[in-house]
Amino acid sequence: MKSGAVLAGVLGACADSGKVNDSGPRTLGDIPSPYGQRSTYEKSVRYTNLSVTPEAGASRTPLQDSYGILTPSSLHFERHHSGIPTIDPSQHHLLIHGMVDRPLVFSMEEIFRLPSVSRIHFIECSGNSGREWTTPEPTVQRTHGMLGCSEWTGVSLSLLLSEVGVQSEAKWIIAEGADGCKLHRSIPMEKAMDNIIIAYAQNGEAIRPEQGYPVRLVVPGWEGNTHVKWLRRIKAVDQPYMGREETSKYTDLMPDGKARQFTFVMEAKSVITFPSGRDKLPGPGFYEITGLAWSGRGLIKSVEISIDGGQSWQEAQFQEPRHPVALTRFRLPWRWEGQEVTLRSRCIDETGYVQPSREALIEARGLNTRYHYNGITAWRVSSDGSVQNAYA
Template sequence: AAVAAPAVAHAARGESAILELPPWSTSLGKPVAANPYGMPSKYESNLVRRESPGLTRVGGSSVAFAPLQGLFGIITPSGLHFERHHQGWQDVDPGKHRLMINGLVKKNMVFTMDDIMRLPSVSRIHFIECGANTGMEWGNVAVPTVQYSHGMLSCSEFTGVPLRELLEYCGADFKKGRYILAEGADGSSMTRTIPMELVESGEVLVAYGQNGEMLRPENGYPLRLVVPGVQGVSWVKWLRRIEVGDMPWATKDEAVHYIDLMPDGQHRQYTSTQEAKSVITSPSGGQVLLDKGFYNITGLAWSGRGKIKRVDVSTDGGINWRTARLETPVLSKALTRFNIDWNWDGKPCILQSRAMDETGYVQPGYGQLRAVRGKKSIYHNNAIQSWKVVENGEVSNVQVL
């Protein structure tokens, strides 16, 4: 007891974290530009991109998921942007990179990065989601955390040139040429067909900027296509060529992959739009609540068809819902952050979120989705996500019909 006494006395006076001034309050810190290019705190090293063990067999054709469980707001830090490559990523020399435009155009043309960066530039915030995001969960719960269930999702401010401007400049035949092919400069030279309607809307960008700086190599440095609302595979990275044509190309990644298997054995081809979806990012699977009491439930909502109009949250597995607060800005085809107050009484419960977009479309439940599309689609799983909380505060991934 005599030994314990000082500690008790101490506790009565207060916490040592306050009473004994911490070293950072009593010392000189590091100079400016100690890191000319800064990095996160050493205490943040748990938040990194990760592969899901067993999902793929080689890292060059694989996915690294963004750690959504620890992210805030709508901007994804570029260092944590999800990765999906089909033949590895390359650090392309921008001085040697070229963009060719050919096909149904008056003049086949070549642009250097110097040319492209002198063209009229726009900046816009958009989400990018891989069509296979949440794909592991079509049949059953398969992964423990939101990083693996929803982490093929990111949102950035992109800067670039509307592709429409480039096509007009090359004299594209907008009448016959209702499709474009975008092609990458990497080993896979990823190719995808994009509808001309999206290009004409001015939304499709030939982008070089991401969150204020150049695209990261993993995200297509120095040039990628930005196709708002459409699955990530169409946002061709290391973009080297655009062809204008009169029919779709049926490239490998639109004829063998990124096709959705329906219960009747047919594959839906050219499914591109990412329909409205949302997920609670915290509390979420694999986390433990420290105690009962007040919490801020936070999450993300997005729609490939426009703006998010509303997000509802349930803490009883979908029987009753409350409308969450949406953070600003709420932008078309961008992530929207939602937050809602919650008092956890220490009893088991199930947390869900449900997004509604400006078209009035409401994110479906697993029962509704599977009734139409079965369990084998792989792509475009936008079902309502459920997180089950038990008495000891552990949160786990469950599926509710």
């Protein structure tokens, strides 16, 4: 649809307001403040689903309210296993030891003095969309909300590992956090020497406590549980440690009884964020379908949208620039005629991987897992304008 036709469709629906009487503002506004706040008219919040042990809980990003590709730090999803620790950065240290020539302890002040890097990356919990396997959720915040994308600033882990002198026998690292359960994950040395960031800033300011203050790992493209928060210790070892979070948890039980383990990479995935579950279109007319796509393997190459339940597909437009291993915003002009339709999106990443249908994913992996769901989502728009998860 050409831009002129789009504007004509939108403006044609606007009612003539007649004579405009605007006398302008007549009162003074608020004074400057030490830290910015959003408008009182903005109500978007994270969705929380607390358990009987709320410290081991999560919250979900309101993707339906998002613009562009960056997630505000205040709305970035959370996942904690033993609550959010309070850490004084002046007392916090990072120990790097194990199979190294020169074990070192870094203070935060010393980390700040090192050469820094800034990159935009998504973080997605491998349990994101987990209920879509069997009991689909009603809204995009609940189906896909354990996802966020930020600019992360910190120090390359490879720089610190080079400084301590990793021994040739060391094939893995163990990263451990300073939370109550000392959450830890095994990460191959090859990845540790590649693109991992020891991050102390998110979106231009210090990382917030729920995101790992004062320092965390950012492991581009890999499941969120490996992005260890409140990072306190890295140990170079010769094999994975087979901890709780990589044996009884964060493994994928297959139909034959075997389990996929160390399924680190988050595969290509997309979802339409508008219109999406529990939205209500006011009536027929022009709308912009929009959504997000991402892949742990690199750049999103294309996104296609179907407005007829998958019978045919149209190429979506991208918001540029696109970044590898980051959220990508896509859009498609759409004129709704008031009939029932089912909207779907699917993406292809730069490796050629195509996002699978829900049916194909279940056929391949069965229904014994709750991790790494990346099937196509379908939103059903009813003739009254209401929108529902077509699989719910």
